[in-house]
Amino acid sequence: MATRTNWEEFSKGLWLDNPVSRQLLGMCSTLAITNAVINGIAMGLAVGFVMICSSFLVSLIRKFIPNQVRIASYIVIIASFVTIADRFLAAYFPPLSKALGPYVPLIVVNCIILGRAEAFASKNTVGRSLIDALGMSVGYIVALLILSSVREILGSGTILGYGVMGDWFEPWIIMILPPGAFIALGILIAIAFQIERKVKQRS
């Protein structure tokens, strides 16, 4: 594990260990908020902020935390950053805060963040944990962007609120409803696995 280069540490979050398409973590918020691109971006940035800050802090104090109370400590740290992100959104971006609703406070129990704290930040140096969290955040944001773009284009005929489909286009309302989230996510994961298989076959 120590032989990984910094680039490998960063890029594994983008593809090999992508939190959405490979680890299948944090599905609840992923499914719920990807009905519009702007929500996907806001959620991605909020999760990224919390992940980077908490990974940093967890790896910084990892040697002081007794093993028996480590999960409790991580949760307190994560919850603090989530509350900061939540207050910040409510103060400076009220419409976004309204659209994301309860899903911002729920980042506390998002498995991606606790997963990174437990599986990586608690065992690695500050620098490596930061690189890992950064990679995971970018991977998460990219996955949300793809999902929310597909759903917004098909479900509302717009992207970031601007119409991109012609007048002939009748929006598939199902795509912005919960079933559309499952359909889009399923297809996205299937495509990711297919590409992975092709790459493996070739090598």
Added chain:
Amino acid sequence: MRLSRRMLIVLSLIGLVSGALLMSVNMFTKDRIASNRKKEIEKAVIKVIPGTKSSLKIYEEKDFTVYKGRDDQGNVLGIAINTAAGGFQDRIFYIFGLDTQLTRINSLFVLDQKETPGLGAKIASAEAFLQFWEGRDVKQPLVLRKPAVKKDALAQNEVNTVTGATISSRAILASVNVALEKIKKLKQEGRFSIEGSDGD
């Protein structure tokens, strides 16, 4: 013993630091969040009472807040009621404006709703629903018109139903009727005053 003491100390320290951090964040953002909320209501009041320059809360209970809107000279132009209806998915928060005699609805706006996109969510659209609320006579209870007809063909106390969203339309209508009854009763009991420039 040493281990349990260390566990205690570490967890308490983390909790303390988090608490302090959150306190400062709250202090930093609290005014802004409160003013955002106020601005949102203010904007809505101006929308439903045409010509309003300033608004003032005159009555409040759970999910039922009454504002009055005034022009530059301080003349009261009407009142706005901010309340909620039980919709198809979740509660529908809306605001509507009345004249000072409580006999006519100026207009109605939906502030927050989670109805089904494409169907129930149309209750927030002016074209499909909200336009039919303008200038309704509320001396008697409002009724829904189903199926919908042209705006001119509606009686003075009728509102068109949104096609495919009867439950959402009915929810708002029933809630408005309840709110109207309540405001008239409150006025009779003298629980708030419309005229006068009390307590700015």
